Amino acid sequence: MPRFAANLSMLYPQHGFVDRFAAAAADGFAAVEYLFPYAHGRAELAAQLQAHGLQQVLFNAPPGDFEAGERGIAALAGRQDEFRRGIAQALAYAAALACPRLHVMAGLEAPGVDLAAMRDCYLGNLAWAAQQAAGQGVDILIEPINRRDIPGYFLNRQDQAHAIVHEVGAANLKVQMDLYHCQIVEGDLTAKLRQYLPGGRVGHIQIAGVPLRHEPDLGELNFPALFDELDALGYDGWVGCEYRPRGDTSAGLGWLNKATRPGR
Numbered sequence: 001m002p003r004f005a006a007n008l009s010m011l012y013p014q015h016g017f018v019d020r021f022a023a024a025a026a027d028g029f030a031a032v033e034y035l036f037p038y039a040h041g042r043a044e045l046a047a048q049l050q051a052h053g054l055q056q057v058l059f060n061a062p063p064g065d066f067e068a069g070e071r072g073i074a075a076l077a078g079r080q081d082e083f084r085r086g087i088a089q090a091l092a093y094a095a096a097l098a099c100p101r102l103h104v105m106a107g108l109e110a111p112g113v114d115l116a117a118m119r120d121c122y123l124g125n126l127a128w129a130a131q132q133a134a135g136q137g138v139d140i141l142i143e144p145i146n147r148r149d150i151p152g153y154f155l156n157r158q159d160q161a162h163a164i165v166h167e168v169g170a171a172n173l174k175v176q177m178d179l180y181h182c183q184i185v186e187g188d189l190t191a192k193l194r195q196y197l198p199g200g201r202v203g204h205i206q207i208a209g210v211p212l213r214h215e216p217d218l219g220e221l222n223f224p225a226l227f228d229e230l231d232a233l234g235y236d237g238w239v240g241c242e243y244r245p246r247g248d249t250s251a252g253l254g255w256l257n258k259a260t261r262p263g264r
Helices: 017-026 042-051 080-097 115-134 158-168 179-185 189-199 223-232 254-259
Strands: 003-007 031-033 055-060 101-103 139-142 173-178 202-207 238-241
Touching: 003 055, 017 031, 017 042, 031 238, 042 055, 042 080, 055 080, 055 238, 080 101, 080 115, 101 202, 115 139, 115 158, 115 173, 139 158, 139 202, 158 173, 158 189, 173 179, 173 189, 179 189, 179 202, 189 202, 189 223, 202 223, 223 254
Parallel strands: 003 031, 003 238, 031 055, 055 101, 101 139, 139 173, 173 202, 202 238
Antiparallel strands: none
């Protein structure tokens, strides 16, 4: 049976961010993830996790100027010092929150950019980040993201991500496999799971309905079959629920009750 983590950046939008921890716990979630913790103090977030019996399983390293449209700086030449400061900040939060995974966003391609140079910069930054995180027992994750949601995003395909992980060669550098993005870019999800999960290089999975990124039971994907496939492949990691609720979050969790029911 998959283990599901509530993505607090998207779920429970009727609550302020800090109040979403309690809402997730009340709905039976044992773990949470979100995009960025940096607007809140480490002690404040740790207290929420402890108060509600939750595990922090994932968040993102600083992405550059997110409000201005930046979506990561790991592949952006000339930003290496800023990238390293961001990783140091993220690892301090990871230590305080006992979080074992950090997602590092690559960034956007600019017109006329040298893609080979971007890739070289990306690999160098990922190698450095993985080395820094290893001593803390933290995995660095990279996520292929579709260009409909984030036009120009550098990393788009599973094979591209796994090639980068292989080339860097760090044991704690892994792929964050978002089935929503994977379906939009390349599809064939069952085959992709069978191809990549046995290698041990998928560090986290995320889900959402396709095409509108609502609940997993809305749209074109057969998530019950995909959950069965995760079980058959022995996946014991977390599945992040990174979707935008069509209505009230709690009222839309019928899919979760079915997925976690014994003998489903």
